[in-house]
Amino acid sequence: MNIPDANTTFPLENYDKLCYLKNIIANPNIIVGDYTYYDDFEDVYNFEKNVKYLFDFIGDKLIIGKFCMIASGVTFIMNGGNHLTEAITTYPFAIFGVDWQNAMQGKSYPTKGDTVIGNDVWIGHDATIMPGVTIGDGAIIASKSVVTKDVEPYSIVGGNPAIMIRKRFDDIKINQLLELQWWNWDIEKITKNVHHLTGNDLNKLIE
Template sequence: MKHFLPELRIYLCNRWVSRLPSHTLRLWFYRSVMKFPVGRGSAIFLDATFDCAGNFSLGDHAVINGKCRIDNKGGIYIGSNVSISQEVMILSADHDPDSPGFTGRNKQVTIGDYVWIGSRALIMPGITIGKGAVVAAGAVVTRDVPPFAIVGGVPARVIRKRSEKLDYTISYRRLFQ
């Protein structure tokens, strides 16, 4: 019985609530039941899944597009004006490959303001993505990303720098997403 209610909450979150075609209802559930601080003007689109309650925050005017996997066991903290494209996977937990007992490890992921993460990118546990950085579609981020860097590839490497003159507010919601 000890694990029943937390497991029920995750089941409802990922199999029912994530599919409700209403931002208002989904955000109410995320804020009230899952205890996620979600900033003003932010959106979490359909079919985004989470691994636990808590350990997640989303800044103002940030967007998590559809079908993203958010493994927030180790903590995921996302800044403001962040755009996370479809099917991105952000992991904050893994296992120690040298542990005889397959010991789990939690490692916080931090994503700064004005970050853009392209479709199907994979962010590994313990990563910090600096302010204004861009992660190209399909990239696998295995190291911290410096502020305003554009990275891509497997594993992701710096391609070039992005302009530091960023002054926009993301306002992106679709009616049934």
């Protein structure tokens, strides 16, 4: 078998605008699965620049599954961008120190936890993913969308804020796909089934 190597940075010959994303990530709080790719019109190293407000002292993570497709300009807003919303002011006095350093004593900025992208997720050009969102396996995020809440597996969402446009399959097929978890097969089995994976007869994969 001649299988694409998940540890290759640039899997397309003579083209450096698409990469297997895990191979360029330096931040330990960004975790990416095998074969997830990122395409950037300018420079694939823009990806980490587009993960905004990911501060070590907050501790949240961006977790992306396997075989995801992330288009140019996708932005992830992390919890470090949050401000107080129920206080008299949203102004972050404490970060400027000196006599303001105790402004947050006994308080904490709001956090919504990790941002989790499932497997086989397609995120379109210039979409924005807000903090703490979970996007289910097999979902599609339309271009320019702003995702403010969790996205169900195998659903298509779009808009600002993003809302469900439709499910990709009926509930029975979605449950079968979620049980199948083809992305967790060994790569040899995936390779033997790529023709079926790009078809629409699920029974060929279940047999």
